[in-house]
Amino acid sequence: MKNQAPEMPEDEIEHRLERYGLNPCGEIVGSQFHCNLSEIHLNLIDPDNEKEQTEAFQAGALSVAALLNHKFQEPRYQYSRELDPIVGVSFTGLFDFFVHAFGVEWLRWWEEGRPNTPQGYHFQEREKAYLQKWRQIVHETVWDYCDRHNIKRPNRCTTVQPSGTKSLLTGASPGWHPPKAVRFIRRVTFGKNDPVARACLDYGYNVIPSQSDKDENGNLLHDPFDPRCTEWLVEIPVAVPWADLEGADDIDISKFSVLAQFDFAMQVQKHYVTHNTSATLELREPEIEDLGKAIYQSIQNDEGYISAALLARFDAYQTFPRLPFEPIDEVTYNQLMQGVKQRQKTDDFYAALMQYDNGEQDEAGPTGCDSDKCMFPESFDQ
Structure with missing residues (x-):
């Protein structure tokens, strides 16, 4: 650091060197600091409309830059802000954006493992061009x-923050990740009688007890209004924006290799992100060694790898009942959506929410990353 920034004072060098870890969600490095985040929903943007893309990333950049005017009452936070102001403009729905931009052939390339063919090189260069253009807009x-x-x-x-449940607001695939399937059931955890969950009931979505609610024999409860039930799962049928694209149903997204996922994540890390990429790589046991080699080579070659979470794939979905994501076929999706319409008491979700929300409810959820708020404490020594 002294060689790269000889004018930097010793106290600032020491402060920056303390930022050796990741925050709980993993998208930005550091300790003793606060960051400002915004997110662009790329699934709603036309890949051929450069003006729309520019305006979206400019809006995201201005929304975080304006927050740098905030003055912290806590001196150490303000000191950290003055030394190293941090912002992060993120996006979600990147996978959907590229399907719209490149078509089913891009999906087939993924299915093949994103090989280094002439077609693959063409796709990678086009991905790179989009990502670098957005990064430049944000920084400028x-x-x-x-x-x-x-x-x-x-x-x-620039960063890619975790974007799971929030992506559902616009039907986006989370962050840079591929969706779990072309069509799936998304189960979101709420506290029992949570205002949002009650509004979901009125809107027609099915609500069931969570995985943690069982009877005296250890069997899962089925009635969400059972007195023994403490948490609810709202079941939302989801279809990706390109579900009806000809040929899309022929591609099994769950078979995408972990090396293909890693290659795409590194495209984002190298050409858009300047903090870190929140990344969950899903793999099967035979892929562990190949992924380990790929990560090692990326580190050795200084290609920008920082971190990734690893998640085992479960091909037998019945192993864990009431999963957060459950792939379904088109027939099942249509049946579930018909059920939503039949149960629907109102088509105005906001009006339904206002009936139950007095602005004072407690957020709840069984885990830090599958709830309606981040459940990690601000300090891990609390």
């Missing part, structure tokens, strides 16, 4: 804002 916008308002420039402004 943030830095211009900071210069005009006499704020110290962040030296990195």
Whole structure:
């Protein structure tokens, strides 16, 4: 650091070197700091509309840059902000965006493992062009804002934050990740009688007890209004935006290799992200050694790898009942959506929510990353 920034004071060097870890969700490195995040829903943007893309990323950049005006009451937070202001403009729905941009042939390339063929090289270059253009827009916008308002420039402004449940708001595949399937049931955990869950009931979605609610014999409960039930799962039938694209149903997304996922994640890490990429790589046991070699080579070659979460694939979905994601076929999806319409008491979700929400409810969920809020404490020594 002294060689790269000889003018940097010793206390700032020490402060920056303390940022050796990841925050709980893993998208930005560091300790003793607070970051400002925004997210672009790429699944809603036309790949051929450059103006729309520019405006979306400019809006995301301005929304985080403006937050740098905030003054912390806690001195150590303010000190950290002044030394190293951090913002992160993220996106979700990248996979959907590229399907719309490149068509079913891009999906078939994924199915083949994203090989280094002439067609594969073409796809990678086009992915790279989009990602680099968005990164440039973000940095130019943030830095211009900071210069005009006499704020110290962040030296990195792009990230991919975790985006699971929130992506459902617009039907996006989370972050850079492929969806779990073309059609699936998404189960979201809420506390019993949570206002959002009650609104979901009125809207027609099915609600069942969570995996943690069982009878005296250890059997799962089925009635969400059973007095023994403490948590609810709202079941939402989901179809990806390109589900009806000709040929899409012929491709089994669950068979995408972990090396294909890793290659795509590294495209994002190298050409868009300047913090880190929140990444969950799904793999089967025979893929462990190949992935280990790929990660090692990426580190050895200084290609920008920082971290990834690894998740075992479960081909037998019955192994764990009431999974957060359960792939379904088109017939099942249509049946479930028909059930939603039949149970629906209102088609105005906001009005339904207002009947139950007094603004004082407690968020709840069984895990830190499958709830309606982040459940990790601000400090792990609490």
